[in-house]
Amino acid sequence: MTNEQIFVGLEIGTTKISVIVAEARDDDQISILGVGETPSRGVRKGEIIDMETVTECVREAILDAEDKTNVEIGNVWVAITGSHLASFNNRGSFVLPEERQIESEDLQAVEVNAKEVAIPTPNTFLHTILQAYHVDGNQNVIDPLKSEGALLEADFHIVHGIKTRIRNTLRCIESLKIDIEDVVLSSLASAQVVLSQDQKNYGALMIDIGGGTTDYLVYFDGAIRHSGVLALGGDHITNDISVGLRLPIARAELLKIEEGSAANPAGSEGGTISLKNDPRFLGCDVDRTALNTIIHLRMKEIFELIHRDIESSGEGMLGLIRGVMITGGCSKLKGIAQVAEEVFDIPVELTRARNVSGATQIFEDPQYSTAIGLTKYARVVTKNFAPETVFGRITHGLGSLFKKRSR
Amino acid sequence: MNTSPSRRIIVGVGNAGVTVLDQLSVELPGMAGLLAVNTDPDSLNASIVREKILVPEGDLGDGFRAIDEQFSHAVEGSSSIILCGGLGGDSGSFLLPALAIHAKAAGITTMACVGTPFSFEGKHKRETAERALEKLQGICDAVVVIGNDQLSGSSPSTAAVGEAFVLSDRALLSSVMALTGMLSTSGPVKITRADIHNVLGKPGSLTHFGFGKAEGSNRLHEALERALKSPLLALPGKGSALKQSPMILLLLRGAMDISFAEMQSAVGKIEQIAGESCQIKVGVHADGPLGSALEIHILASSGGIARKPVKAIESSPTIEPTGSITPITKQPQRQPKSEVLEEIPSANDGDGKGGDEFVPVSKNPASKSGKKPVAASKQLQGTLALDTYQRGRFDKSEPTIVEGEDLDVPTFLRKGIKLNPPSRK
Helix, strand or coil, X not given: CCCCCEEEEEEECCCEEEEEEEEECCCXXXXXXXXXXXXXXXXXXXXXXXXXXXXXXXXXXXXXXXXXXXXXXXXXXXXXXCCCCEEEEEEEEEEEEEEEECCHHXXXXXXXXXXXXXXXXXXXXXXXXXXXXXXXXXXXXCCCCCCEEEEEEEEEEEEEEEHHHHHHHHHHHHCCCCEXXXXXXXXHHHHHHHCCXXXXXXXXXXXXXXXXXXXXXXXXXXXXXXXXXXXXXXXXXXXXXXXXXXXXXXXHHHHHHXXXXXXXXXXXXXXXXXXXXXXXXXXXXXXXXXXXXXXHHHHHHHXXXXXXXXXXXXXXXXXXXXXXXXXXXXXXXXXXXXXXXXXXXCCEEECCCCCEEECHHXXXXXXXXXXXXXXXXXXXXXXXXXXXXXXXXXXXXXXXXXXHHXX | CCCCCCXXXXXXXXXXXXXXXXXXXXXXXXXXXXXXXXXXXXHHHHCCXXXXXXXXXXXXXXXXXXXXXXXXXXXXXXXXXXXXXXXXXXXXXXXXXXXXHHHHHCXXXXXXXEEECCHHHCHHXXXXXHHXXXXXXXXXXXXXXXXXXXXXXXXXXXXXXXXXXXXXXXXXXXXXXXXXXXXXXXXXXXXXXXXXXXXXXXXXXXXXEEEEEECCXXXXXXXXXXXXXXXXXXXXXXEEHHHHCCEEEEEEEEECCCCXXXXXXXXXXXXXXXXXXXXXEEEEEEEECCCCCEEEEEEEEEXXXXXXXXXXXXXXXXXXXXXXXXXXXXXXXXXXXXXXXXXXXXCCCCCCCCHHHCCCCCHHHHHHHHHCCCCCHHHHHHHHCCCHHHCHHXXXXXXXXXXXXXXXXXXXXXXXXXXXXXXXX
8 A cells, every 4th residue: 555645536537537646634634736637538428438548548647647746656536427327315224133222233234224225237336325314213313323222224325327337447447457446426526525514514506517427416414315417518518519500529619618608698799700710620600699509508408407307306305405516627618607597596606626725726627626526535435434524424335345356 | 890901909908908098099199999998997987098898896707798799899890909908907817818818719810918017016916917928828819028027127216116107007008009010001011910920929928129219310220229228128237138039020110211221220230139040020111201200119029938930930820921021112002991090100190191191102212222322231320420410429329318308419409499500701
């Protein structure tokens, strides 16, 4: 094992592969030492479609990070996303053999019970995240250890996904002789640095819009209540522009970044944008309203899908969300907060990693939220098994298994 | 009525069967030849099906004798019957075989689409269902068996119990639609009853079927993708059920411009999955108006003990010895107008099924195959690429389908919003 105080987060994104090297500080914060990064090839909609190319890209990103930080990377924490990931809430219960103090084994037993549900056969559990304990009908017990009871129940948020697809991600990294500490749902990682404890308590929706996927997570009462992945992202906007305005993809991407706005184009000034000639492209004039209409419709649809999904996943859940936090590379798109506000009708904030120190220009960029979040997650999970934090109780399904195997 | 050569009747038996008929009449308004049979007067009263037979309560044997004549009258003159319902309950398990015997004795080709109970419904139901199924498979020319447990494997365990039953009703419904679709007499390439019997007439087998529908220039790719992803085709953890099937029925329905290349590509894809040793019977019913959606139905069975070794044509007394393929370039002979139930109209061509509006099919396949080179599936992608601009760079990727919509297609296109085109210099 290398220095235990160093954590490396690896995100294989659709647009880029980023490696964040961070150091744990004494005050529970993390300090970023540096970032390694390569443009991503062979990834579509957050999932690997070309193993060899991706492995090569990961190698480059890791080497880049090692160069910049002077840290030898031996093990990483990996973020995972993709539309195959699904989640639900379930309650586990465990009847104690006699009335006595609750032991930690009992807590494990209740978790095992919660996982005794049929998920589709090709799937495996990724996370079983505790929401609350109940002892003998006493709701929301913070820490049931040592308290006396006969019936222990617990609510969990369970995330599962297709085994083979999760394994493919891991295989890419293992073939580089790098150990995997754990795999973490992307949105769960981002939320560690994007949401404050207050927001988690009061109720917040975090949306991480990347190139290929949009990951979202609902928190209230300090626990995760819902999570989801949509295989839609910035790439779709680029594609829409390319199709709608008959532009090459690269040109459409540039136009989206430089001129595009997701805000409702009704009532805006309009006009045209003149695209210059270049060796591979004959210039043209693009109608600004057309461009912004394309972007607006797509973004609005993405938010509406999330809205509907949350609405249907729990009665009254929408009402408990006090704010929407948007992060991810695509959150840099102009006007995106306005669209989100239109759809959710609650305050929307564009956000990025917070409560971290180190190279400022890195954590100020929302596209690194997930990778930075991984190191924070790692920090909390490894340091802290004490039950005073939510993470201490986050338990591992798949990750620990892979750790053993890869050694 | 006796003169009509291909009158087909769909009989919904028991609560599940009646529900399916109701959905069928909603889905395909104007469909005739539906008959609801049930012991539950409430279910019958609530049903929108016109012809209903109430089986008196009490002993089912007596009850059946009481409706015997009524049923005979209702099915008189029909050439085929599709019984549908759920097995395991009392009325379904008794009435389905009883009606089948009756229909068969009258010399009518008899087929059944039945659902077997979920395992959570208990052992008793399962055993009743097994006995009834055995009887049915002994009597009927073809039986489509929908294993409800197989369906539940594809939905999360937290799905409401109600949802599970809705899912099973939907599966039953689409199996009935697939079967009637396959039996429909329009061409240009027909599936015969012999084919259906070959695939579905084996005792002890489970039926797998898939349904996919798509429109637009990439319709084949999308519809096939959806059909192959249907819960009864995609076995959890085992890949496609087609791998285990000795014989597969494939039906393409839709606009009259279904091209030769599309048909070939569909067969190629299925062959790829099922392996070359598998026999594929193809039907093409190209009678919808231009631009209507392409529907793909796939029917296959697995696990059955073959009654006889699989032969190309296996004939049973009631089966018409029609050849399975009529010449593509010839316009198929229309059936006399008196038939009660022609083909099922596609959901979006409610008015376009009159015989007069029928545009000769002959032109299209011929001109298509003249225009496009007869392409293997690889080349086909090349020729289609020009038309598939809709999905852009996501053309060849796994579609992102949420709430039944392909979200890879730009939002503004799906919403039909017109944009100012860029002006080229």
